[in-house]
Amino acid sequence: MALIKPNFTPAFNITRISHIVLTSVDLDASQHFYETGLGLEVTFRDSDSLYLRAIEETSHHSLVFHRTSSTSTSACQSVGYRVQTDEDLQTAYDYFSERGDTVSFEDRPFQGRTLKITDGVGVPLEFCSEMEQSTCRMQNFHHHAGGKLAFFDHIQIATPNVAGAYEWYSDLGFRLSEYTAADGTDEMWGIWLKRKNNTQDVVFSNGAGPQLHHFAFHTAEIANVIHAADVMASLGLAGSMDRAPGRHGIGNAFFIYFRDPDGHRIEIFTSHYNYIDVNHAPKRWDLSDTRRSQLWGFPAPKKWFYEATPFEAVTIDPPTMEASPVTLEDYLAEV
Ligand SMILES: [Fe+2]
Numbered sequence: 001m002a003l004i005k006p007n008f009t010p011a012f013n014i015t016r017i018s019h020i021v022l023t024s025v026d027l028d029a030s031q032h033f034y035e036t037g038l039g040l041e042v043t044f045r046d047s048d049s050l051y052l053r054a055i056e057e058t059s060h061h062s063l064v065f066h067r068t069s070s071t072s073t074s075a076c077q078s079v080g081y082r083v084q085t086d087e088d089l090q091t092a093y094d095y096f097s098e099r100g101d102t103v104s105f106e107d108r109p110f111q112g113r114t115l116k117i118t119d120g121v122g123v124p125l126e127f128c129s130e131m132e133q134s135t136c137r138m139q140n141f142h143h144h145a146g147g148k149l150a151f152f153d154h155i156q157i158a159t160p161n162v163a164g165a166y167e168w169y170s171d172l173g174f175r176l177s178e179y180t181a182a183d184g185t186d187e188m189w190g191i192w193l194k195r196k197n198n199t200q201d202v203v204f205s206n207g208a209g210p211q212l213h214h215f216a217f218h219t220a221e222i223a224n225v226i227h228a229a230d231v232m233a234s235l236g237l238a239g240s241m242d243r244a245p246g247r248h249g250i251g252n253a254f255f256i257y258f259r260d261p262d263g264h265r266i267e268i269f270t271s272h273y274n275y276i277d278v279n280h281a282p283k284r285w286d287l288s289d290t291r292r293s294q295l296w297g298f299p300a301p302k303k304w305f306y307e308a309t310p311f312e313a314v315t316i317d318p319p320t321m322e323a324s325p326v327t328l329e330d331y332l333a334e335v
Pocket of ligand 1: 155156
């Protein structure tokens with residue numbers, strides 16, 4: 001499909017991705033992984049829930065876990081975005097209602113009133129403008145630990161309907177910063193969409209879905225990403241590394257991926273770049289160009305491409321475009 005002209009005057013103002021809500025079969029294990037291992041701050045914990053945030057965040061939470069039974073498959077319950085004001089929430093409610101979408105206001109702990117809706121490809125979303133605030137740990141350097149995670153930055157979702165996601169989010173003012181397309185065509189395989197200053201709040205890539213492929217926290221420097229790996233190793237969690245360090249061509253991120261005790265995939269990375277100016281054109285990557293995934297570094301293992309977190313009670317459809325990614329297993333078979 002052709003590029004969509006950015007909508008600089010959307011009906012309401014989404015400012016950024018805000019938080020993600022996941023399930024956990026063992027909150028103690030989740031807390032150990034994210035607090036002791038990666039260095040996030042626990043802002044609330046009881047027998048049924050765990051709320052965490054990163055160093056620069058003044059809002060109450062960016063990562064939430066709700067306990068589920070040990071026989072359940074862990075899932076993503078919701079993806080949270082912030083809108084500028086409470087008036088934007090009401091405008092959003094009216095906007096979606098007029099379109100015939102199912103939309104409602106829900107109560108969420110530590111958040112202002114929260115609007116619940118499902119996006120155009122089946123992802124459960126929630127919007128709020130306010131969240132409880134408190135002093136962050138940015139200059140409490142003696143508390144910085146693990147990966148010294150600074151802020152929640154983006155998520156990536158696998159979907160068989162990348163084109164549909166592009167249209168749905170473009171209408172709400174999301175801008176395309178980078179994209180992958182089949183060589184010689186406009187067939188979109190992956191789209192990097194942004195509201196805040198940098199290249200992405202949400203990424204959609206071709207695959208069985210909708211499923212949450214990963215969520216990502218930014219940290220200030222490469223040494224922090226590597227230190228996270230050292231800390232995880234010293235805790236006996238080295239096996240949780242899902243993809244070895246490397247640098248993505250797309251977005252320029254230096255990354256490591258881990259899988260938490262429930263199998264949720266987290267990326268720790270530095271750094272993206274500003275994408276703000278009105279005439280900054282999206283960057284295209286041909287599907288055949290492996291530098292888009294690793295400018296340098298080993299290819300991702302097969303499980304990185306095909307394993308993901310389902311959304312709770314959401315049907316997973318097969319991909320519509322068949323991919324043959326270059327995997328770590330392919331690479332090792334050749335050397
Ligand atoms: Fe990412």
